[in-house]
Amino acid sequence: MGQAGLVGTLVDMTTSKANSASGPMKVNRGLAEMLKGGVIMDVVNPEQAKIAEDAGATAVMALERVPADIRRDGGVARMSDPEMIEGIKAVVTIPVMAKARIGHFVEAQILEALGVDFIDESEVLTPADETHHIDKFAFTSPFVCGATNLGEALRRISEGAALIRSKGEAGTGNVVEAVRHLRSIFGDIRRITQADSAELFDWAKKLGAPLPLVQEIAETGKLQVPIFCAGGIATPADAALAMQLGAEAVFVGSGIFKSDDPSPRAKAIVEATAHFRDAHVLAKVSRNLGAPMTGIGMDKINERYADRGW
Amino acid sequence: MSGVVGVLALQGAFEAHQHVLRDLGVDSLQVRTPSDLELVEALVMPGGESTTMSHLMQTSGLFDAIDARLKQRMPVFGTCAGMILLAKGVLDGRPDQRSFGAIDIDVKRNAYGRQIDSFEADIALDGLVEDFHAVFIRAPQIARIGEEVTVLARHNQDVVLARQGSVMVASFHPELTDDARIHSMFIGLLQEV
Numbered sequence: 401m402g403q404a405g406l407v408g409t410l411v412d413m414t415t416s417k418a419n420s421a422s423g424p425m426k427v428n429r430g431l432a433e434m435l436k437g438g439v440i441m442d443v444v445n446p447e448q449a450k451i452a453e454d455a456g457a458t459a460v461m462a463l464e465r466v467p468a469d470i471r472r473d474g475g476v477a478r479m480s481d482p483e484m485i486e487g488i489k490a491v492v493t494i495p496v497m498a499k500a501r502i503g504h505f506v507e508a509q510i511l512e513a514l515g516v517d518f519i520d521e522s523e524v525l526t527p528a529d530e531t532h533h534i535d536k537f538a539f540t541s542p543f544v545c546g547a548t549n550l551g552e553a554l555r556r557i558s559e560g561a562a563l564i565r566s567k568g569e570a571g572t573g574n575v576v577e578a579v580r581h582l583r584s585i586f587g588d589i590r591r592i593t594q595a596d597s598a599e600l601f602d603w604a605k606k607l608g609a610p611l612p613l614v615q616e617i618a619e620t621g622k623l624q625v626p627i628f629c630a631g632g633i634a635t636p637a638d639a640a641l642a643m644q645l646g647a648e649a650v651f652v653g654s655g656i657f658k659s660d661d662p663s664p665r666a667k668a669i670v671e672a673t674a675h676f677r678d679a680h681v682l683a684k685v686s687r688n689l690g691a692p693m694t695g696i697g698m699d700k701i702n703e704r705y706a707d708r709g710w
Numbered sequence: 711m712s713g714v715v716g717v718l719a720l721q722g723a724f725e726a727h728q729h730v731l732r733d734l735g736v737d738s739l740q741v742r743t744p745s746d747l748e749l750v751e752a753l754v755m756p757g758g759e760s761t762t763m764s765h766l767m768q769t770s771g772l773f774d775a776i777d778a779r780l781k782q783r784m785p786v787f788g789t790c791a792g793m794i795l796l797a798k799g800v801l802d803g804r805p806d807q808r809s810f811g812a813i814d815i816d817v818k819r820n821a822y823g824r825q826i827d828s829f830e831a832d833i834a835l836d837g838l839v840e841d842f843h844a845v846f847i848r849a850p851q852i853a854r855i856g857e858e859v860t861v862l863a864r865h866n867q868d869v870v871l872a873r874q875g876s877v878m879v880a881s882f883h884p885e886l887t888d889d890a891r892i893h894s895m896f897i898g899l900l901q902e903v
Contacts, residue, residue, distance in 0.1 A: 427828035430723075430847045430886050434757050434790070437721040453804075456765035458721060458758065493804070493819060494759055495848070517825035517848070540826055674720045674766050675742060 428542030428562035431495070431517065432626040435459060435563075435649050439639065439670050440628070442466050442653040445484070446491040448662070455666035459495040459518070461651065462488040467524045467571030468654035468693065471701070477525045479507040482514055489515070497544070502709060503529025505538070512541045518563070521545045521556075523708035524570045524653075531710060536560030546630065548581045548706050550588040551607030557624050558610050564623060566647065567706040568631020571654050573695030575632045575641065577706060582629060582645040593621045631706070634659070634692045636672030636685050643676035660690035715900070716741040716750030718776075720766040722758020722791060726885040730893045744775035752785040752900050755792030757847065757883055760800075760819065763791060764807045773808060780812045785876040787896040793879035794819060794850050801853055813877045814856025815869075821851030833870060833882075835891070836862045842889060844870065844882040852881060862895075873899070 438458025443449045444466060452460050464480045465473065479500050489496045495517035500507035502521055507528075511519045521534050523546050536543040537560040546567035547553035553564045566585060568578030592603055592614060600618055604611040616624060629647035633639050634655040642650050650673055656666045668685040675681035698704075715731055717724045719740035731738040731754075738754075741747050753776065755763075767773040780786060788796040795809050799816035803809070822829070825848055832841040844865065852869045855861070862878075863871035870881045871892070878899060884892035 426830060426886070427845060427847055428825070430845055430883060431825055431828065433723045433726055433886065434759070434847060436723060436725070436758070437719070438759060438762055453761060456762045458762050493802070494761060495825065512826065515824045515826055542825060670762070670766070671769060675770075678742070 424540045425560070425562065429625055431542055432563035435495070435628070436626060437674060438649050439673050440497065440649065440651045441656055441666060442651070443488060443657070446487050448657055449488045449492050451663050452656070452666060453492045453494055455663060456670035457494060457666065458649070459497055460488060460492060461497045461499065461520065461653070463499055466654040466657060467705070468573070468658050470524060471571040479504070479510065479525070482510065485514055485516060499525055500534070501525040502527040503532050503534060505534045508534050508539060512539055516541065519543050523567060523705045527708050533559050533710070546706070546709060547585065549584045551609045552709060553585060553623060553627070554607060554609035554613045557613060561625065563626055563628065565628045565630040565651055568629065568633070569698065569701070570631045570705050572632050572698070572701060573634040573655060573658070573693040574698065575634070575638045576698065578629050578632045578642060579645065581706070582642060582647060585627065586646040589617055589621065589623065592618050633669070634695060636668045636682060639669045639672045640676040640682055643673060649673065654693055658693035665689045665692070712749060712751055713737060714739050714750050716747060716753045718753060718755045718763070718792070720770065720772070721762045722756040723883065723885055724756045727754045727756050730885050730890050734890050734894055734897060736897060741772070742770065744771050747772065747775050747779065753779070755786060755788040755795055756885065757790035757792065760791040760794040761804055761807055763795060768808070777810055780810055783876045785896070785900045786812065787878045789880045789883055789885060790847065790849060793817060793881055796877060796879055798856070799854070813872070813874045813879055814859055815852050815872065815879070816854040817850045818853045819850050820848050822846060822849050824848065831865050833863045833865050835871070838891060842884070842891060843887055844884070845886045846882045849881045
């Protein structure tokens with residue numbers, strides 16, 4: 401039994417909740433829809449938030465340290481100071497997102513009270529619960545969650561996530577993990593659309609995901625919520641790569657404000673995301689951006705944030 | 711007469727509009743460049759972030775191209791951010807944010823509050839029997855409406871659907887429901903102009 405039993409008990413709950421898309425879920429998935437084709441930028445202060453908005457960001461992620469610094473400093477990474485989040489909300493008109501630790505539903509309650517537009521239950525912060533994610537149906541605010549594969553994505557959707565982002569490996573400036581996760585998610589979606597009805601039971605079991613959600617994907621060929629890419633995007637070409645692999649928008653964390661010259665790079669990544677199939681535009685916007693963040697190889701990092709999440 | 715409806719696809723919910731148009735049997739095309747625009751007869755400007763779209767319209771050259779087509783009375787339908795871009799006045803826009811002034815209304819961005827204040831409501835549509843289920847997401851509000859503008863629907867006191875000549879705007883998102891009646895009104899307008 402094991403996982404198959406767990407899937408069985410989840411069935412009724414997910415069909416009645418995740419698929420109905422009414423109440424907050426309708427407007428929350430709707431906001432995710434509005435962010436498509438755009439760039440969401442990590443910012444640590446109001447000045448950076450202004451630069452991001454001026455460059456054409458669709459939203460900003462307010463946090464105290466970008467992932468590259470969290471990686472360098474070590475220690476426990478937590479929700480940001482509400483004062484700092486308020487300061488950023490005050491200077492931009494675009495949506496403001498902020499991060500809560502995995503399973504830390506009280507941090508999420510605080511972020512909801514602050515009126516942030518999207519809560520990121522993020523593996524970049526130190527997890528607060530090693531078994532449970534936040535029950536996102538208990539909130540009015542929308543949640544975005546990371547995923548490395550389709551099973552993880554569907555578990556997060558069954559918990560109420562309105563948006564999924566592939567995790568990649570935050571703070572590395574290395575796009576290889578983002579590519580791995582996107583290929584895994586979209587590859588499995590493509591394979592599921594080819595499966596017969598009996599095989600879908602096995603897919604649900606293998607993915608550790610609710611069967612109705614797997615059956616829905618077999619029918620539609622799409623995830624139930626929008627899917628964006630995060631973790632390792634440092635150049636316009638990286639952003640366009642993620643989009644061509646199937647991501648519907650991109651999160652850029654350390655890649656902008658850890659580069660030599662953030663503003664032109666931010667603008668270029670916005671252009672590249674909008675015109676992701678046009679190599680002439682990509683060639684034009686990739687010029688003279690100064691040095692990207694240095695970045696690190698996967699063999700040189702101590703801890704993979706992408707392994708956080710269950 | 712190509713009959714193709716363009717959907718401004720620089721950023722936002724353009725695919726959702728294409729789904730509704732497909733349901734109506736209307737061919738649509740994603741518009742990202744001035745040469746894309748030449749292939750279409752009408753344009754839908756979707757929801758998304760108006761600041762982002764405004765920025766990308768400048769750099770792609772689409773702003774001037776769309777402006778020229780609007781002066782030739784190309785039918786256009788703007789929802790949410792798209793409505794902001796078509797309005798004459800944007801009360802709290804960014805200083806560098808340009809709008810087309812194609813419809814004589816002033817709008818206030820994010821007038822209903824943040825995402826937590828986003829809501830759904832049934833609204834009565836002028837000339838239609840059944841209410842339309844409207845989804846409002848960080849919605850803009852029409853703060854002033856000119857004499858030449860026809861009100862097509864209200865929610866409480868606020869005008870939420872309006873038309874002036876070949877320009878139609880909604881402060882909500884008809885593309886996020888399965889109900890194609892509002893898009894169908896726009897297609898009707900296309901045949902009329």
